Amino acid sequence: QKEVEQNSGPLSVPEGAIASLNCTYSDRGSQSFFWYRQYSGKSPELIMFIYSNGDKEDGRFTAQLNKASQYVSLLIRDSQPSDSATYLCAGFNAGNNRKLIWGLGTSLAVNP
């Protein structure tokens, strides 16, 4: 059973701090990973994707991928209350019928 696991949280951080969200996966054939943000009552929106080992930065967001250890993380620098949402991690293996394998999400609360 291919799985993506996330700590459900809630993860609570003060405004201005770094929020660290983690995700582990079981499918070694996974080629790329996606982080989506979902506000309550809204649809998921893509924040970042990563497919190479190492770090990828985009503004306040940094995605990190370590294929040997099978984990992917998302760092949010200078966290804002508007970052409070559920963050979904998804893995992709082209040999898996193009399906994304989704984690259940981590709830993040940024406290002013």
Next chain:
Amino acid sequence: NAGVMQNPRHLVRRRGQEARLRCSPMKGHSHVYWYRQLPEEGLKFMVYLQKENIIDESGMPKERFSAEFPKEGPSILRIQQVVRGDSAAYFCASSPPLVGAKNIQYFGAGTRLSVL
């Protein structure tokens, strides 16, 4: 430059009625995915379709649920004889033709189905 369009946004049905949810993918996208999300739960994959083909329906309940993506027009998720347990948010996502490992899925706003 419209995104993924879903309608209706809210749908109320009585038990035993049929629900039809529609999804128009982004321009240039030929792959459509349907997901269901129960309150306070994660996304559950239901079905993946290309034009006129069901590629993977491993997440679809065996009865009452069906999906199609005709050559012309939107993708339709159909739920027959709805029950209260079908109340959920149903999201559609679309993606462009696969380029390497970048299967980026873009989501519509969802249809909130309430069964009375």
